[in-house]
Amino acid sequence: MKPARIAALLLLAAAACGCSRVEPWVKPYERENIADPIMAWDRDPVSSSYMRHVFEAREGARGALGASGGGCGCN
Amino acid sequence: MKKTSAFPVAALLAALAAFAWPAAATDGPVPAPPFTLASRAGGEVSLADLKGQVVMINFWASWCGPCRKEFPALDQIYAKYKPMGFTLVAINVESEKADAEKFLATTPASFPILFDPDNKVSGSYGVSAMPTTVLVDRQGRVRWLHRAYKPGDEAKYIEQIRAALREKA
Amino acid sequence: MQLIRAAVIALALLPLPAAAAVLPDDRADLMYHYYDGGGVTIDGPSLLVRKKFAEKYAASANYYVDMVSSASIDVITTASPYTETRTQYGVGFEYLRNKVTYAAAFSNSSENDYEADTATLSISQDMFGDLTTVSLFFTRGWDDVTRRGDATFADEIDRRIYGVDISQVATRNMVLGLSYETITEEGFLNNPYRQVRYLDPDAAVGYSFEPERYPRTRTGNALSLRARYFLPYRAAIQGDYRFYTDTWDILAHTAEVSYTHPLDEEWTFDVRYRFYTQDAAEFYSDLFPREDFQNFLARDKELSTMTSHTLGFGVTYEFKSPRMSFLNRSSLNLRYDRMRFEYDDFRDISTTGFAPGTEPFYSFDADVIRFFFSGWF
Numbered sequence: 001m002k003p004a005r006i007a008a009l010l011l012l013a014a015a016a017c018g019c020s021r022v023e024p025w026v027k028p029y030e031r032e033n034i035a036d037p038i039m040a041w042d043r044d045p046v047s048s049s050y051m052r053h054v055f056e057a058r059e060g061a062r063g064a065l066g067a068s069g070g071g072c073g074c075n
Numbered sequence: 076m077k078k079t080s081a082f083p084v085a086a087l088l089a090a091l092a093a094f095a096w097p098a099a100a101t102d103g104p105v106p107a108p109p110f111t112l113a114s115r116a117g118g119e120v121s122l123a124d125l126k127g128q129v130v131m132i133n134f135w136a137s138w139c140g141p142c143r144k145e146f147p148a149l150d151q152i153y154a155k156y157k158p159m160g161f162t163l164v165a166i167n168v169e170s171e172k173a174d175a176e177k178f179l180a181t182t183p184a185s186f187p188i189l190f191d192p193d194n195k196v197s198g199s200y201g202v203s204a205m206p207t208t209v210l211v212d213r214q215g216r217v218r219w220l221h222r223a224y225k226p227g228d229e230a231k232y233i234e235q236i237r238a239a240l241r242e243k244a
Numbered sequence: 245m246q247l248i249r250a251a252v253i254a255l256a257l258l259p260l261p262a263a264a265a266v267l268p269d270d271r272a273d274l275m276y277h278y279y280d281g282g283g284v285t286i287d288g289p290s291l292l293v294r295k296k297f298a299e300k301y302a303a304s305a306n307y308y309v310d311m312v313s314s315a316s317i318d319v320i321t322t323a324s325p326y327t328e329t330r331t332q333y334g335v336g337f338e339y340l341r342n343k344v345t346y347a348a349a350f351s352n353s354s355e356n357d358y359e360a361d362t363a364t365l366s367i368s369q370d371m372f373g374d375l376t377t378v379s380l381f382f383t384r385g386w387d388d389v390t391r392r393g394d395a396t397f398a399d400e401i402d403r404r405i406y407g408v409d410i411s412q413v414a415t416r417n418m419v420l421g422l423s424y425e426t427i428t429e430e431g432f433l434n435n436p437y438r439q440v441r442y443l444d445p446d447a448a449v450g451y452s453f454e455p456e457r458y459p460r461t462r463t464g465n466a467l468s469l470r471a472r473y474f475l476p477y478r479a480a481i482q483g484d485y486r487f488y489t490d491t492w493d494i495l496a497h498t499a500e501v502s503y504t505h506p507l508d509e510e511w512t513f514d515v516r517y518r519f520y521t522q523d524a525a526e527f528y529s530d531l532f533p534r535e536d537f538q539n540f541l542a543r544d545k546e547l548s549t550m551t552s553h554t555l556g557f558g559v560t561y562e563f564k565s566p567r568m569s570f571l572n573r574s575s576l577n578l579r580y581d582r583m584r585f586e587y588d589d590f591r592d593i594s595t596t597g598f599a600p601g602t603e604p605f606y607s608f609d610a611d612v613i614r615f616f617f618s619g620w621f
Contacts, residue, residue, distance in 0.1 A: 024373025026413050028205040029168035029197045033417050033474040035138040038504050046273035046292040047579055047614045060522050060547055061488035061496035063425035064466035140266055225299050
């Protein structure tokens, strides 16, 4: 079978199994530091989105500056 | 797909399905892992001391938003069901007490607060979300586990507590 | 004069939900922004409010104004200084179900010669024991381009952006991030006022101007990596790198390091250094050998070979306001960035006494200030 097909099937099977079997190596009760507000990718969205606008207006490159996730792992 | 290539695919999917199939549940409730932890009120509290009562264990941390939001609801539940042979212990999982103390100064709780700084008890209970609420019956067996907290979940807690209270020790 | 590709800004100003399995806290931010550099001064307010309902739904809204006073190098060499106002509105909605956040956002940016509408849909999920957050988003933009003083000119831009973002908790103290974005634009992609210059022995200064001509499509790809690390004495350090390439042959590298240091319960300090470098677009030249030299002509310094350095400082003061008791906590924030832009193939033609093509390369410094109040409720 072509490698692309194998990869696609593995991905599908992984999605199908819900990936809940991977044991998190950082337990939820160990996420104290990660959950600290200073560890957020973007503490002040109003300021960072403005700076993104300042740079994109004057430079040729744009994009891939998004940030998400991390957080407290609660719920 | 041609017939010759179907078998490897089927084998792959079967293997992965077996891997993904939920493990067979054990028969009956399991005994709650024992613990002895320092209490905020001083001294130590053991799970063994609480046998005969319905015990709700809540694993929490001050950095966890839903845990903080849950406290007032837990306080109400504790006040209401304590006279009926119920107790609630909130186990704080933080490595240092300072942040928990700061939170409790503004959000007091009437139920016992225990400290599990090296996370041994969290590990033995397999805590996989914050907060986690465990219900232990009068015979010291784990009957119910609830992960996370959203406003309204306290109704589920009350349902489980009342069912456990109706049972004999 | 047109400002920038407003839709990209419009997108940028309504930030994507930083989704995890919990919706972010309710907050309002009121900011005054100020930019001064290269003969351009832009300032104005930005207001951002977000509120959640039943821990399941959230709505956000943004109001932003740029008041522009421009005497930039392009303006003073080919036109005359002007003032202008650009106004932008944005709304966003989020829905959280189990560990998945669905979000939709819309914004509109309006100035006298440019109108941009942007719509974004995104989906974000926590997986692998909440250690990984994967987000996918799709943005569609519709821009209307007109020209002041020319009622006959009207054109459009159609924009599509696809992006994926992965955030990964690596250790108890470190978070990693990876983003990939592809941007495709079709339509009138240049500036209806800007000119290119070409050698002209008949002209008094030795060169003449003609309008720029760009391709009507542009596709860009950006890939970025970042890591944020928690230092044991309670501080955070972060490194970012972004690689960008597009069909106009622009190749750009961006690198940034930043450091956040909380002092006590009330004060937090930030410092950062950002470095940016790019190669020129394939059809860019500061001085073409003759009129109508090739199919596409550009002399936009934004498409030239350039480098920028940014040094930034930030101070945050957190407090509980007795007068605004509906706020759980508040903060006053000041951010200052000093930027330096250096161009390797864009010349400063406002200087005199140089033969065409020997003028010194252009460079300028800019000051950027943000002063804002944040309140959580």
